[in-house]
Amino acid sequence: MLGSLLFIVGILAALIGLGISIALHECGHLYFAKKFGLRVPQYMIGFGPTVWSKHRGETEYGVKLLPLGGYISMIGMYPPKPGQHAGEQATGFFSRMIEDGRQASAESIPEGEEHRAFYRLPVWKRLFIMAGGPAMNFVLAAIIFAFLGMVIGVYQPTTRVAEVYECVVPASERNNPDAATSCDDKAPGAQAGLKPGDVVTAVDGVAVDSWDGLQATIRESADTPLEFTIDRAGQTMTLTVTPRANEVYVTDPATGRILEDEQGNPKTQTVGFVGFTPQHERAQQGIDFVGEMYWQNLSGVYNVITTMPQRVVEMFQAGFLGAERDPYGPMSVVGVGRVTGEIVAQDAIPVLDRVATVIQIVGSLNVMLGAMNLIPLPPLDGGHIAATLWDGLRRWFAKLRGKPEPEPFDAAKLLPVTMVVAILLMAIGALFIFTDLVNPIQLFK
Known part of the structure; x- marks a missing residue:
């Protein structure tokens, strides 16, 4: 009810x-x-x-x-x-x-x-x-974007470890049940003893304070041992981690959406891989966040306008032939209202997160x-x-x-x-x- x-x-x-x-x-x-x-x-x-x-x-x-x-x-x-x-x-x-x-x-x-x-x-x-x-x-x-970023804040990936993967699974094998259950190739992070809650503070003695910097270092260091300085429950420790070359999806940095090639197949790249996900925390942003949101939204509008004939065909197929909807595709006011209703109705999502999402939707609508x-x-x-x-x-x-x-x-x-x-x-x-x-x-x- x-x-x-x-x-x-x-x-x-x-x-x-x-x-x-x-x-x-x-x-x-x-x-x-x-x-x-x-x-x-x-x-x-x-x-x-x-x-x-x-x-x-x-x-x-x-x-x-x-x-x-x-x-x-x-x-x-x-x-x-x-x-x-x-x-x-x-x-x-x-x-x-x-x-x-x-x-x-x-x-x-x-x-x-x-x-x-x-x-x-x-x-x-x-x-x-x-x-x-x-x-x-x-x-x-x-x-709206200034209030969202500078007052409420937005989630950003941090150098705190959220989850540690046990296995190295190439992107092309992610949907293979056998690859998901067998773990002959243990991930470097788990092998080195990295645990959820650890905070990576330095790599090879160089301080790191952002996920982007840490991720860039890992991706450029396939098969190169790295000395991670971590904070574990207030204690400083060092772990030697050797990133493995692994196939990963190429994603849009703004939306996290997996990009596709001209044939519609997911794009992949081979980079250094340790095997952990960052914990996201809400943080206040600077005024440049407004520009980032503008760029992201205007790019989306431009994409919809320039691909409108294709979008119309896709919507016809979804409406009359039961084709699967593109979760990143355009919506009518009815669709926006329904999505907003679904978000607000999620008890598992903190109230502030739901409010922030509704505010962001209104900003994007404008x-x-x-x-x-x-x-x-x-x-x-x-x-x-x-x-x-x-x-x-x-x-x-x-x-x-x-x-x-x-x-x-x-x-x-x-x-x-x-x-x-x-x-x-x-x-x-x-x-x-x-x-x-x-x-x-x-x-x-």
Whole structure:
């Protein structure tokens, strides 16, 4: 009963974190829009029917039924078509769509408020307005990561021994039951008398204070005797350990994920091997931890974007054909909520660790929201930024040539692209949600 309750609490925590992130994203747009005098009729969190709203000044603030995003409406998003005559009718589906967009934009401008239309603003102001949303997500993520690393702290491997292996087992033989049970080749650490709880303080008289340094020394010293100075329950001892050459998996230093070659096989390398695992302890980090988390998350977002066709195929296979899910693959908001619920429901995990994980997930969500919205395709913020930059480039080039300033870029012409991209995003989102419902990623089996 308690586990189910905690699972629900975890899901709610993820949804609340996502909701706050979306709300602050829209606040980023709203702040600059208001600052530059742009009229904003609506600020809404979610889509669909309005659940609650309240007017404050000229803006309606509200929440809609489907918490899958948010928006602010701004008057005069599209300029009128140059040279268009009253009563002129557009022909063709896309032409009518473009004209309907222009008409809706014109109708959104109250009489006497023409100077407050979006398209009339200087290029730099439009850029600030459209970039304000992603910028808010990036700032929020930086605050979250700084709090996580500098206040709560994160687990780091230490030079304290957690477990000592009895055998030397090559990576290619790890799944072989016979290799796991037979121990003809005793691991160097066990052979030398290394025990759990020992703290390695020096190697060959050189002090070591980090796992990375100790591991690097071991890996470079295959078949070379090393003198380990250890602290065992307060007593200083020395052990002579000779690392053995052994085949190990190549892992991503940020995530610990086993890397694969072009054929999809796990990568391996032959290095010096002693046969013990480090104990992990929580430690406060410096401000550089924020940069590390940004790099890790942005790399993940970039990987998802550049491999999206492959990801869609994998999600279709997992959702409709029962294929195994990639535990490191993308998830929908449903998948994020479920994973968060599973983590919070684990009684075996200390409360602080569960809280820290939820906080990290919210930080990663903000990096993802900010980065995805900068993709230069409408209706994403990046699409509006690209259109504004093109408008500014046209004006700069005209000025450079001594020509009159051109009419504002007719962004309404991008409405067909907006429709196609929106349909694709909704289809991909629906596929991801469906897959997360019928074949979710399970961290704890």
